Amino acid sequence: MRSEFFIPENLDLEDLQSALQKNTRTLAEPSRTVYRTYFDSFDWRLYLDNSLLEDTRDGNDHTLVWRTLKGENRCPRLKLSAAPRFASDLPQGPFRQRLEPVLEMRELIQKFRIRSSIDTLRILNKDEKTVAYLVTEKNTLQRQQGVRSGKLADRAIIIPVRGFPKPCKELAKFLQQQGLTPAQDDLMLATLATIGEIPGSYSSKLNLKLDPAMRADLATKGILHRLLDIMEQNEDGTRTGTDTEFLHDYRVAIRRTRSALSQIKAVFPKQIVDRYKTEFAWLGQITSPSRDLDVYLLGFDKYRDSLPADMQADIEPLRDFLIRHQKLENKALVKALGSARYRRLIKNWHTFLEQPVNERSTLKNAGRPILEVACKRIWRIYRLTIQEGTAINAESPADDLHELRKTCKKLRYLMEFFQSLFPAEKIKALIRTLKTLQDNLGDFQDYEVQVTTLKKFSHQMVAEGKVSPDTLLAMGMLIDGLERRQHQARHEFAARFNNFAMKENRSHFRKLFTGCADDTQEVSP
Template sequence: MRYLLDHDIDLAAFAQDLCKKRSLTALSPLNIQRQFMDSFDWRLYKANVALELELAPGHRKLLWKLTDNSSPDLVFPVPRAKLGFAADLREGPLKDRLAPLLEMRKLIAQLTITTHRQPLCLRDQEGKTLLTLNLEHHQLQDADGQKVEPLPPCLTVEAVRGYDNAFAVCIDYLENKLQLSPSDTSLFQDGLVRLGRYAGDYSSKVKLVLEPSLPAAETTRTILRTLYTTMLRNESGTIQDIDSEFLHDFRVAGRRTRSALSQIKNVLPQTEVDIFKSEFAWLGQITGPTRDMDVYLLDFEKYRNLLPELLKPALDPLKTFLTRHQRSEQQKMVRALRSKRYRDLKKNYTAFLEQETPDSEPPAKAQQPTKKTADQRIWKTYCRLVEEGRAIHPESPAEDLHELRKTGKKLRYLMEFFQSLYPAEDIKALIKSLKLLQENLGNFQDLEVQTHALQGFANQMQQEKIGSVDTFLAMGALCLHLNEQQQQARTEFAERFAAFDDDINRDAFQQLFHKTSRSSMKSKG
C-alpha cells in the first residue's frame, strides 16, 4: 500500500510520532536509486510488465512486476553487466522472460528516481518482523539525468506473509486515525506525469483523428507534423546507436513523409513540396547503408541456421565483417546528421510545416475537404495496384514485382494516414489484406537484395583478407538457400495477389473509397 503525504510534511517528526504511538523501531535510512526500465517503444509495458532496478549500498535487486497485480512480484539478482539487450544476458529465467518481449530492442531507463527511505519496523516480543513502514521522499531525474523538483513524499506499507492481522490494524490506523488515502497511482506514474509523459507515450504507428470536412492542406500538414515528431524523437537514439530500431523508425517516418508529399497531390505549394521530397530522399540515402548492415546483423542467426552444422562456425567471419562495416557506416551517417545540410533541412521544414496555405492562388485541391481527397487518392492508388498486379505473369521480370511493392507501400501509407475517416473494422480488414500481399512482395525483394549483397560481401572479404575457404563455401550455400526462398515467394505471389484481388475485397474497397461508381473496377478476366 502507498499513501501520498503533504509536500511540506516534516518526515523526521512524523517518523518519531509513528514510532512512539505504534511501537515501531526506526532502522538505518537508505538512499536508493530506482530505474524504471523498458524499451523506448514500451514493449514491457504493453505486455503488462514493469521492470524496476533498485540500487543502494548492500541492496541491489531487480523487480519484475505485472502491472495488473495478477501475480506476486518476482525478484531477480542484478546482472553484473549493465542491463541492455536480452541477448547479452546469461541464460536463465530473466533472459527467458525478457528475450521474447524485447527482441532487438535495448532496455533503457525510462525514468530514474532517487529515494531517501526511512524504514520503520513493527516487531513482536520475539523480535520477529510483522510489517515495515517506509517513509520516502523522492528526487526525479529526467532522461538526461538532470534533477527536477521533488515528487510528493509518501508512506508505503510492506506486509509480511503470515501476519495479516498486523497489516490490517496498521492500515486501519493510517486510513481512519490519520485520515490518509491510498494512492491509486504508482511512483512510476507520478514521475512520468511530472515530466509531462505517460506510459506508452511513444509508438511508431500513425495514430491520428482527422476531421473529414477540414481543408486537405491543413490535414496534410497535420500528418506531416506527426511524422516529423516521430522522426525527431528517434534522432538522438539513431545518432547514439542505442539499438537498431531507432534508425528503423527514423527512416520509416522519413519514407512516410516522402510518400505523403508525393501522394497527397495538389494541396501544398509544389515548389516547396519538390524541395522537401528531394531532401527527404537524400535523408533516405545517407541512412540506408547503416540500416542495411543492421538488418544483416539482425538476421545473422537466421542465416546461420540455414546451414548444416559443419558449416555454421565458418560463417563467423561474416559477422565480424558486418560489424566492422556497420560501425563505419554509422560514423558516416552521424557526420551527415550533424551536417549543415541536415540542420538547414530541419529549420526550413519546420518553417514549412508552420506556414498557412496562401489565400491567393492556393494549390488546386488545398481547400478540398479531407475526406474527398482521401477517397480520391486511395481509390486511384488502389486501381493502379490492381492494374499492375493483374499484368504480372510467370515470365514477368523481377522489376515488375518491385514496382508493385512500391505501389502497395504507397497505398498502405495513404490508408494509414486517413484511416480515422473510415469505419475502423472495415479499413483495418483492408489494411490487413494488403499487408499479406506486401509480406510476399517484401520477402521476394529482400531475398533478392540479400543474395546479391552476400555475393558482394564475399568479394570485399577476400580483398580485406577476412574469412577462409570454408567461409566462402558457407556464404555460397547460404545464397543458394536464399535464392530457393525467393523462388518460393515468387511461386506464392499469384495466390497472394488473387486473394487480395477477389470480389469481396474489391467491393469493400469500392464501398469505402468510391461509392459513386460501382462499375469502374471490374472483376479480373
C-alpha cells in the same frame, strides 16, 4: 498485492512506528540507503506492457526488479553486477526469456534515479512468524540531464506474505487512522508526473484526426508536419546509433514523407514538390547503408542458427565484418546529419509547413475537401494494385512482383494517412488484408536483396583479406537457404494475391472509397 500510502509531511516516522508497536509485534530490520533507477525503452514498451523495470543498487550489488504497475512481480528478482542496456545483456533464464519479447531490440533508457532511505518492520504474529512487512521510504529525486533534484513524497508500503491476508488489511486500516492516504500511482508514475514526462507519449504512428471537410492542402501539411515531428524525435537516437529502432522510425517517416509528396496530387506547387522530393530522396540515400547493416546484424543469430551446428562458428567473421562497417557507416551518417544541407532542409521544411495555405490556390486539389481527394486517390491506386497483380502469372519476371510491391506500399501509406476519415474497424480490416499481401511481396524482395548483398559482402571480405574458405562456404550455404525461401515466397504469392483480390474485399474497397470519389470504374476480377 502490495499497497502504498503517502506519509503526511507533519507525521514523524518514529511516532508512526511507536504507535504501531503499542498493539503489534514487530521486528525492525537494519536501515539502509539504496539507489533506484527506473528504465524503459524510448517508445515505452514496458509501460505499454503494464509493467516497470527497476534497478536497485545497494552498495556494489544490483538487483533488477520487473513488476506490474500494480506491484506484482513478473519474475523473481535478478542479482547482477551492473545494470543491463539490452535484454540480451541478461544471463540466460526466465527473466531474459520473458523480457526479450517485450523489449525486442530496443535499448533500456534511464528515465530517472531516486535515492531512498528505507526502514523495514516485520509484522509478527503471536508465534513470532512474519505475516507482513511495513516499509517506509524517504525518497529524493537525483539530478540528471533534463531532471532537477528534489524531495519526493515519503511513502509507506505494505508487502503481504502469502497465506496471511488479514494482517495487511489491519495494517492498512491502521495507517489510514494515522492520517496516511492511499497512493493511487506507483512511485515511478508519480515521479514521471513530477518531472513532466508522459509515459507512452511517443508513437511512430500518425495518430491524426482529420476533418473530412478540411482543405486538402491544409490536411496534407498536417500529415507532413506529424511526420517531421517523428523524424525530429528520433534524430538524436539515430546519431548515437546504439538503438537501431531510432534510425528505423526515422527512415519510415522519410519514406512516408516522400510518398505523401508523390501521391497526394495537385495540392502544392510543382516546384515545391520537386524540390523536396529531391531533398528527401537524398536523405533516404544517406540513411540507407547504416540501416541495411543494422538489419543484417539484427538478423545475424537467425542466419547462424539456420546453418548446420558444425558450421555456425564459421559465420562469426561475417558478424565482425558487419559491426566494423556499421560503425563506419554510422560515422558517415552522423556527418551528413551535421551538414549544412541537412540543417537547411529541416529549417526550410519547417518554414514551408508552417506557412498559411493560399486561400485562392489555382491548384486542382488544394481547396477540395480532403475526403474527396483521399477517396479518389486510394481507389485509383487500389485499382492499379488489382490490375498489376492480376497480370502476374508463373512466368512473370521478378520485376513485376517488385512493381506490385511498390504499388501496395503506396496504397498502404495512403490508407494510413487518411485512416481517421473512415470508420476505424472497416479501414483497419482492409489494411490488415493488404498487409498480408505486402508481407509476401516484402519477403520475396528481401530474400533477393539479401542474396545479392551477401555475395557483395563475400567479395569485400576477400578484398580486405579477412575471410577464410570455411567462412565463404558458410556464407554460400546462407545464400542457398535464402534462395530457397525466395522460391517459396514466389510459390505462395498467387494464394496471397487471390485472397486480397477476392470479391468480398473488392466490395469492401468499393463501398468505402467510391462514395465520395468521381472515379468509380469497376475493378476487374
